[in-house]
Amino acid sequence: MKHVPVSGDPVPFSAKPFRSVAVIGAGSWGTALAATLARAGVQTRIWGRDAAVVNDINATHRNAKFIPDVDLPPNLLAVHEMSDALRGAEAAMIVVPSRSVRAVARQVAAHAAPGIPVAICAKGIEAETGLLMTQVAEEELGSRPIGCVSGPTFARETALGHPTAATVAFPFAYADRLTPHESPAARFSVSLTTESFRAYVSDDLIGVEIGGAVKNVIAIACGMMTGAGFAENTRAALITRGLDEMKILAEALGGRRETVTGLSGIGDLSLTCSSPTSRNMSLGQQLGEGTPRENCFGGKPVVVEGEFNAKTVTDLARKVGITMPICETVRSILHEGEELGTAFAALWARPIEAEPRAMALSLDHPATHQAIANLAERIS
Structure with missing residues (x-):
């Protein structure tokens, strides 16, 4: 059924997806997000610290350790070196357990291009500092825009293409208010959105986290x-x-x-x-x-x-x-x-x-x- 706009509906903008995204973390949720990006036509490289998982994804298009019964897109490339994952990437997603976010963000900072937006896909609060995950990442990633992706998402269902929705949240600067379709949140949203995955946009990073x-x-x-x-x-x-x-x-x-x-x-x-x-x-x-x-x-x-x-x-x-x-x-x-x-x-x-x-x-x-x-x- 075609959507019929009614009075009061916002006029849709055309946002530009990222051409290439690095997904840092090859667990179940990282794999599901990487598969979603790849199916959306985004050049996607997924980094994993376990060489066996990386080799498995490239050889069989499956992640036997975490979501063994899901076929992954053949255009998804897994890598074992952080530099390989981030080379030429227009954006990155950090998808590791909350306790690993700081150390992994520090590695990302050493290889990611200055200014690229980074979405944190871990949920929690750092024990030693009381900081939210995006605040932890900010300390390590410098001036790069930091946001998060969160929502009701079981990894296997997402990877299987079940209808799923999540929220992409980034702070909105003055320029983002003027051209919201060019904001990191909007670009991540359209990069992730497929026939089955809907990514909503938010500027309330604290509320989402x-x-x-x-x-x-x-x-x-x-x-x-x-x-x-x-x-x-x-x-x-x-x-x-x-x-x-x-x-x-x-x-x-x-x-x-x-x-x-x-x-x-x-x-x-x-x-x-x-x-x-x-x-x-x-x-x-x-x-x-x-x-x-x-x-x-x-x-x-x-x-x-x-x-x-x-x-x-x-x-x-x-x-x-x-x-x-x-x-x-x-x-x-x-x-x-x-x-x-x-x-x-x-x-x-x-x-x-x-x-x-x-x-x-x-x-x-x-x-x-x-x-x-x-x-x-x-x-x-």
Whole structure:
């Protein structure tokens, strides 16, 4: 069906895709993004530190280690040297775990052309500094424009071409306001957009990044309660109140509440909290079932971003003087030795609040002791 514009619709601009993009990171999400770019007709090189993965992509057009059942575009080239990935690239995407962003950004800075835009595709907050991932990258990449890509995106589904949407966020300078179709965000958006992938544009970098960091922690909480035997009511409550925590932190740091109700906020939150495909929810579910942390994922050393985010998010919230009860509960279980049943019972027995925060109302919980006793017993 042809789109029929109505009064009030913005007039579409024609943005120019990047001719060549370097994707730094050959894990599942990096591979999915690289495949999307290549299918959009962008000359794409993907860098991987694992030579076996690089060779596999070039020889078989598959990434057997991370998304083995997905055929990759034959025009996608994998490289093992950072200089090869970035040579001639008009833009770059850093798609590595949050703990590796600083070191990898430093490598990118040594080889990337001055002034090329770089999109960070990791979600989290650096433990040592309390900086968001784009702020970490800014310290290493100098004057290059820094933005991020975030949204409700499982890598395998994206790589398979399932209809998917995400947000590209970059700060908008004065010149970007005058010619928005020439901004890095707009050019990344059209570079990524295919028949199945839609990339929306945002200028609220903080709001988008906070959504990506907080949703991982809320997903662990949802998984814990699912593993403990609770169902839809409980998960819906955690998602909704978790969204509120996300809004408060974003706003406190200068982001917009509106952003958190978009793809990078509620979109990513609802996806991550609703499927064991998410490593965050899966970890929570295993812990809720009583599996010791060292035995989760069959004892394999699986990186779960929300496990680190639980501490970094709450550290940041404490620093700016706001309360995030669900995130604090997850932190107490993962990092402070609190028993899962006791921690969630205490969360549910907190004083009753008004949902619109503007009311500034708090009421004594009339069944605090019963709530604590009931939930602690049911979860144990």
